[in-house]
Amino acid sequence: MMKDRVVSVLSNTKVADGIFEMVVHSEDFPELIVGGQFIHIALPSLAHPLRRPFCIANFDMSAKTITVEYAVVGEGTEILSRVENGTELKALFPLGNGFSLDADYKTIALVGGGMGVAVLPAIPTTWQDKDYHSFLGFATASKAVLVDELSKSGKVYIATDDGSLGEKGFVTSLLASKLAMIKPDAILCCGPEIMYKSLARELEGMDIPVFISLERRMGCGVGACLVCNCKVKTPKGDKYLRACVDGPVFPMKEVIL
Amino acid sequence: MSNLKVNIAGVDFKNPIIPASGTFGFGREYNEFYDISELGGFSTKGLTLLERDGNANPRIAESPMGMLNSVGLQNPGVEYFIENYLPWLKTIDTRIIANVAGSTVDDYISICDKVSIDGVDMVELNISCPNVKAGGAALGIDPKNVEMITRAVRDTCRKPLMIKLTPNVANIADNARAAEAGGADAISLINTVGGMAVNYKTRRPVLANVMGGMSGSAIKPVALKMVWQCYNAVNIPIVGLGGITSYTDVLEFMICGASAVQVGAANIYDPMASYNIVKDLQRYVDENNIDINELVGTLKVD
Ligand SMILES: Cc1cc2nc3c(=O)[nH]c(=O)nc-3n(C[C@H](O)[C@H](O)[C@H](O)COP(=O)(O)OP(=O)(O)OC[C@H]3O[C@@H](n4cnc5c(N)ncnc54)[C@H](O)[C@@H]3O)c2cc1C
Ligand SMILES: Cc1cc2nc3c(=O)[nH]c(=O)nc-3n(C[C@H](O)[C@H](O)[C@H](O)COP(=O)(O)O)c2cc1C
Ligand code: FES
Numbered sequence: 271m272m273k274d275r276v277v278s279v280l281s282n283t284k285v286a287d288g289i290f291e292m293v294v295h296s297e298d299f300p301e302l303i304v305g306g307q308f309i310h311i312a313l314p315s316l317a318h319p320l321r322r323p324f325c326i327a328n329f330d331m332s333a334k335t336i337t338v339e340y341a342v343v344g345e346g347t348e349i350l351s352r353v354e355n356g357t358e359l360k361a362l363f364p365l366g367n368g369f370s371l372d373a374d375y376k377t378i379a380l381v382g383g384g385m386g387v388a389v390l391p392a393i394p395t396t397w398q399d400k401d402y403h404s405f406l407g408f409a410t411a412s413k414a415v416l417v418d419e420l421s422k423s424g425k426v427y428i429a430t431d432d433g434s435l436g437e438k439g440f441v442t443s444l445l446a447s448k449l450a451m452i453k454p455d456a457i458l459c460c461g462p463e464i465m466y467k468s469l470a471r472e473l474e475g476m477d478i479p480v481f482i483s484l485e486r487r488m489g490c491g492v493g494a495c496l497v498c499n500c501k502v503k504t505p506k507g508d509k510y511l512r513a514c515v516d517g518p519v520f521p522m523k524e525v526i527l
Numbered sequence: 528m529s530n531l532k533v534n535i536a537g538v539d540f541k542n543p544i545i546p547a548s549g550t551f552g553f554g555r556e557y558n559e560f561y562d563i564s565e566l567g568g569f570s571t572k573g574l575t576l577l578e579r580d581g582n583a584n585p586r587i588a589e590s591p592m593g594m595l596n597s598v599g600l601q602n603p604g605v606e607y608f609i610e611n612y613l614p615w616l617k618t619i620d621t622r623i624i625a626n627v628a629g630s631t632v633d634d635y636i637s638i639c640d641k642v643s644i645d646g647v648d649m650v651e652l653n654i655s656c657p658n659v660k661a662g663g664a665a666l667g668i669d670p671k672n673v674e675m676i677t678r679a680v681r682d683t684c685r686k687p688l689m690i691k692l693t694p695n696v697a698n699i700a701d702n703a704r705a706a707e708a709g710g711a712d713a714i715s716l717i718n719t720v721g722g723m724a725v726n727y728k729t730r731r732p733v734l735a736n737v738m739g740g741m742s743g744s745a746i747k748p749v750a751l752k753m754v755w756q757c758y759n760a761v762n763i764p765i766v767g768l769g770g771i772t773s774y775t776d777v778l779e780f781m782i783c784g785a786s787a788v789q790v791g792a793a794n795i796y797d798p799m800a801s802y803n804i805v806k807d808l809q810r811y812v813d814e815n816n817i818d819i820n821e822l823v824g825t826l827k828v829d
Contacts, residue, residue, distance in 0.1 A: 494552035
């Protein structure tokens with residue numbers, strides 16, 4: 271059975287320029303959460319009836335908490351940024367397939383661009399016995415988040431568009447320059463689609479499995495309304511799948527970008 | 528327990544709450560949240576003869592107290608529905624309304640024939656989907672076409688036939704009368720109201736399809752007015768919808784003349800919406816000791 275839960279806000283603080291971290295708690299907690307799944311949060315506003323999807327940035331099964339890392343980009347996230355501690359919100363979680371890591375993937379490269387980094391910390395929480403290397407790309411230093419958090423799980427490499435933090439340039443080029451040294455068994459990536467395109471270019475000719483998380487506008491979040499379609503290659507030809515239940519994580523080679 | 532049972536065109540529903548087409552898939556997803564046999568019935572995602580991919584993404588936008596969609600009738604095709612979804616639906620004790628659409632009159636005739644089978648309790652003809660460029664909308668706008676298409680499918684449709692009306696017309700009462708004249712057993716209204724969402728920063732439409740259909744609370748006043756207009760125009764039963772999110776909305780629609788209602792966007796906002804409305808409505812009729820049917824068309828306008 272699936273459930274619509276009520277979560278209460280434990281903290282909601284600004285962590286970077288225009289970016290907030292919200293920790294929510296629910297006594298009624300699911301038995302299993304895996305990195306790459308998301309939470310679909312109802313806003314405390316009748317005028318804004320659609321829920322907002324966010325990656326489960328991290329989770330704590332014993333404290334029964336979920337951490338969400340979000341950028342204020344529109345009306346809904348602006349409302350969310352003003353939510354006070356103790357507020358109760360309806361939330362569906364965990365939704366989506368999440369990543370799945372084969373036992374023989376030992377060395378993992380985590381790649382995040384912009385708010386895409388938000389999906390990464392839950393991965394080491396889910397699979398603790400892997401060797402992680404994180405590659406984070408931000409527009410500029412003031413937008414950098416989760417650097418300390420990810421440092422706990424392994425080495426972190428940073429690239430910014432303006433060079434104000436880490437290397438100047440694309441995070442995908444930074445990853446490419448370290449591939450020979452790190453030799454990852456798999457690459458898990460979340461960011462804008464343009465980043466997936468450049469990642470595909472950088473990795474051409476190599477056969478490292480790459481898994482990406484797709485961002486789609488969502489309605490129900492549970493597979494019923496068909497607004498979140500994405501085009502995927504299957505043995506039976508190209509198919510439209512639902513990002514909310516069939517995804518949001520897909521093998522990059524199957525996604526038609 | 529006071530009565531919530533209703534009868535629409537000879538079909539018994541255990542209560543008047545029916546999730547609307549396109550917001551409830553084929554029932555499986557919400558059955559993960561609650562037993563969908565608690566519902567009066569539900570209307571399937573719009574079915575077409577052949578599989579359809581639908582429109583490009585983004586397909587959804589928010590508007591104040593509402594939403595816009597431009598899914599464009601993505602569905603696996605009627606044969607797939609019959610083979611893969613209907614057998615399971617037959618095991619569920621709730622009414623199944625097959626919502627069907629087409630691009631040509633022949634499509635409609637043929638799909639009505641295909642869905643007139645065991646397991647389907649009623650056929651809802653979507654002649655109003657604003658998203659399909661070829662045909663769909665055109666057939667539902669001119670009352671002459673509404674009558675023509677209803678008459679055309681009447682023979683091959685061997686189940687009670689409900690015509691779903693679009694609000695994007697000159698006079699909804701004329702279209703309701705046209706459906707009745709063509710032989711419809713019931714009408715349902717309203718489908719989505721044509722609309723747009725625009726991003727002023729990028730100067731782009733939010734929906735890839737540019738235009739879409741509005742639903743949710745924002746359209747409720749339009750829907751109530753049209754249900755009332757149709758109630759005064761026809762004798763066949765009316766299934767009312769458009770912006771229903773609570774049991775009080777249901778009461779308002781029934782007072783305006785709806786014999787049952789459908790719940791659309793509310794399922795998208797809240798997976799428990801339809802279930803909660805059934806429970807709240809039961810509590811209301813129990814507390815007030817009324818039969819829900821007593822309410823239908825009791826709007827006092829003197
Ligand atoms: C699976 C998934 C995980 C996500 N994880 C995160 C995350 O961890 N951190 C984060 O900051 N953002 C994340 N996003 C994007 C986030 O959902 C949007 O930024 C947010 O919904 C914007 O809401 P708004 O009301 O401020 O924007 P508005 O533009 O006012 O929203 C209007 C509507 O469009 C939708 N929308 C607008 N932009 C997006 C977008 N980029 N993606 C999806 N829907 C959008 C909204 O949900 C809402 O329905 C994720 C999106 C998806 C699909
Ligand atoms: C995402 C979505 C998909 C829809 N798909 C269909 C469809 O396939 N066939 C149809 O007749 N109506 C479809 N509709 C219209 C609804 O059934 C309903 O008429 C409309 O949304 C108004 O009701 P509401 O305000 O309760 O949502 C769809 C609506 C939404 C929001
Ligand atoms: S958001 Fe409704 S099907 Fe994916």
